[in-house]
Amino acid sequence: EAGVAQSPRYKIIEKRQSVAFWCNPISGHATLYWYQQILGQGPKLLIQFQNNGVVDDSQLPKDRFSAERLKGVDSTLKIQPAKLEDSAVYLCASSFDLYNEQFFGPGTRLTVL
Amino acid sequence: DQQVKQNSPSLSVQEGRISILNCDYTNSMFDYFLWYKKYPAEGPTFLISISSIKDKNEDGRFTVFLNKSAKHLSLHIVPSQPGDSAVYFCAARAAAGGSYIPTFGRGTSLIVHP
Numbered sequence: 001e002a003g004v005a006q007s008p009r010y011k012i013i014e015k016r017q018s019v020a021f022w023c024n025p026i027s028g029h030a031t032l033y034w035y036q037q038i039l040g041q042g043p044k045l046l047i048q049f050q051n052n053g054v055v056d057d058s059q060l061p062k063d064r065f066s067a068e069r070l071k072g073v074d075s076t077l078k079i080q081p082a083k084l085e086d087s088a089v090y091l092c093a094s095s096f097d098l099y100n101e102q103f104f105g106p107g108t109r110l111t112v113l
Numbered sequence: 114d115q116q117v118k119q120n121s122p123s124l125s126v127q128e129g130r131i132s133i134l135n136c137d138y139t140n141s142m143f144d145y146f147l148w149y150k151k152y153p154a155e156g157p158t159f160l161i162s163i164s165s166i167k168d169k170n171e172d173g174r175f176t177v178f179l180n181k182s183a184k185h186l187s188l189h190i191v192p193s194q195p196g197d198s199a200v201y202f203c204a205a206r207a208a209a210g211g212s213y214i215p216t217f218g219r220g221t222s223l224i225v226h227p
Binding site: 101 | 159
């Protein structure tokens, strides 16, 4: 079974630029999550989707971050404009439903200069 | 305010010995606890979990102990192997609140020396 795929794996941008990350969850998984992991900290949830609907986006900085999962499968997370403090690993995870174990992708390491 | 705390950023253990990773939590609503293991350049992978109705759960070399009164849990790895070298995250969630999203600690980096 293929795992959660993410791209790109690494991205370096300058502040005020825009960036987008892509995630392809495990086939059949209805729930998709985006986490931000700042160096030295644990993952923090940014947004949770159930199919193509948002379940929880209370921790998403909506002035600069946006995410979508239009067809209930792949998802993109965008940052516009990026700030220095956005430097982190962005992890995508998926689960069969809201109650089951989450499977994480390898993450995208973002560096904002 | 950190609701899940892993106060030891790193731990070094000799191969064959026991590794004990500790985790404390402050939210009494947490009723399910998980440990994740993370290798460099990979995402976290689920390792073992425990419900608040239990005080121990064992899976092979891995055992998690829960002390609800102390709001403390620990992960024991016996015997430790070099392949266990990774960052271990403790996480907790409160299903009673309707959310199954885990809150993660900062992680403990375990190094097992041959």
